[in-house]
Amino acid sequence: MHPSVVALGGGHGLAASLSALRLMTEHLTAVVTVADDGGSSGRLRQELDVLPPGDLRMALAALCDDSEWGRTWRDLLQHRFSSQGSLNNHAVGNLLIVALWELLDDKVSGLDWVGRLLRSRGRVLPMAAVPLEIEADMLVGDQQFTVHGQSLVASTAGHVEQLRLVPHNPPACPEAVEAIMDADWIVLGPGSWFSSVMPHLLVPEISHALHDTSARKCVTMNLGTSVSETLGMSAADHLSALRRHAPNLRIDAVLADPSSVDDTDLLVDEAGRLGARVLFRQVRVGDGTARHDSLRLAAAYRDVFDDFLGDVGLISS
Template identity: 60%
Template sequence: MSRRESSSGRSVPAAPRSGPKVVALGGGHGLAASLSALRHVTDNLTAVVTVADDGGSSGRLRREFGVLPPGDLRQALAALCGDDEWGRTWAEVLQHRFESDGPLAGHAVGNLLIVAMWQRLGAHVTGLDWVARLLGAQGRVLPMCDVPLEITAQVEGLDPNDPTAVRTLRGQSVVAATTGRVLSVALEPANPPACPEALAAIRAADGIVLGPGSWFTSVLVHLLVPELSAVLHEAKGTRVLTLNLAPQAGETRGFSPERHLEVLRAHAPDLRIDVVVAHDAFVADQPALAAAASALGAELVVADVARRDGSPRHDPERLAQVYAKVLGG
C-alpha cells in the first residue's frame, strides 16, 4: 500500500483504491498519455511496461549493470504521480536529467533511483513498489518481463538500388528511427519470462488498455511475449486499443489508422479487441477503419482526444472521457 506523510510528519496509508481494475500496457510517452488519462477514471491502475529500450541513459545503465532498462518504467511512475505539490515535485525530479561534461551527463535521476533500489533490494517489482511508495504514485508499475529484451525487425526500402530488399535491424533505438518500412518485429530471447505480477494483474483486470505509443517497439512487443500474449487472449476484461494521433516518423511513417490495426492483427491474429479508440482528425476513411476494427472483433469509437496546442499528443481529460464510457469508470 502506498503511504504518504501527514502534516505531523508521520507516514500514513493512502486512501483505498476505487474504480475499475485497469491495466495499461505500453512504453514511453504513449503509455504516459494513457496513464494520465486513466488516473481520471480509476485509482485501481497498473502499468505493464516494455523493457526493450537500448538507447540513452537506459541503454547505458542496461549495458553497465545488466539491469532492465529503467527509462520507460520511470516515465510510467512519473505519470502516476499526484497533482499535488508532492506529486508534481517528485515527477519533475524523476524526469530531471544531469547536464555536465562528466559521466552523469544525460542520466535521468529517476533511472538512477530505480537501479539503486534494484541493487539494494535485489528484485525488480519490489524496487519499483518502493519507488512508487516514495512518490505516492496513484497506481502500480510493473515490467512486462523479468529480463531485458532486444527487438529485431524486418525492414524493406533501405537499399536505394533494391527497394524491395529486406534487412534485419537490431535494437529498439535503431528500429524506432529507421527510414525503411517495418514489416514485422520479433524479440530476443523469443520466449522471455513474463513478470508474474503483470500476468496476475491482467487476469484480474476489468479493463485492459493497449496503446497509444510507438506501434512496433512499444505496443506490439507485448503481444510477442508468449505468456503475456496468452493471458491477453484469455482475459475477461474489456480490451481497449488506443490509436496514435498521427503516423510516427520512422517505424509507422505513412501508416493509415487501419494499417495500424492490420499490422497488429498480423502479429496476433487470434487476439480479440473490444474497442478501438481513434482521434477524429486522423480518420480519413471511417468505413475502412470500422471494417479493420470489426476484423479484430472491435467497436470503433471516434472522438476528439487531442490537445489544443497543435502537437500530436492526447489530451488526458478528453481521452479520460472516452475511457470512462468504454470502461465504466
C-alpha cells in the first residue's frame, strides 16, 4: 500500500525530497513556495504579475517519468537561454508554465498540463494563489533590521528573529489544503530554511491544515548550515526556529544525516519538544558534498514511514 505524501518546500531542497519520495509512492503532491523574486522567475513575476514559476518548474522536473520521453522534456524544461538580449537566463519551463497560465487562466490546470507532458509521478501545486513577499527581522551583532524579499533573506548573513509574509493573510491554493488534509505523511524540508521551508507555516489556511490534518509529519534536515540565512545555526537551532514560528505544530519524526549534526543530543532534545523522534541515517551522496542521494533518502523515508526509527534495527521507544 503506497502512502499518500505531501512534500513542502521549494528549490533544490524540495527537488531532493521529491526525487526520493517518487521512488516510494505514486500518491505524491508537492506544495511549493511562491515567493521567489530573483532571476528568471523574478523578472516574469515583475513583468507579468504572475506567480514565480521557477520552484514549480524544478518540482515538476524532479517528478518526470524516468524514460527517454520524460527525461527529454525535463531537460527542455530546465534549459536556459544564453544571449545578449531579453531572453538571457530565462528557463524554457518558466516561459511554458506562464504561457499555459495565460491560455487556461487557471494556475493549477496549467501545472497539471505540464505534469502530463512530463508524465510526472505526482502533482505540483503552489502554496498560495498569489505571489508572496518574504520579510525577515534580522539581527547581526547588535544591529537589528528588516530584510524584504526572498532573494535577500536567503543571501543576508545574520540571525533571523521573525519571518513574515506580504500579504500577511494570503489565500492558499485550495487543492494544496485538500492534499494536506488527505495525506498520510507530510514532509517538510530539506531546503533553504527561512526562504523555502518555513513560509508554508505562515499561510493561515496551510498552517491550519498542517495543525488539523491526521497526517503524520517528518522534517528532513539539511546537509549543510553554511548558507547565509542559517549561518552559524546548529541543526537543533533549525528545529527551534520552526517551533518558534509554529509552537503548536506536532512533528512525528526528524530525519538527519549524522555527518551534518554537530550535537546529536541537542537535536534529539529539540526534536522531543516538537513531539518527534530522530532517525539518523546516511543520506548524503558518496562524494561528501552537501547533496542528498535519492536512493539513500528513499530508504530513510521508508524507515520513517514504517516507524523503524532505531539505528541498529530496533524501533526506538
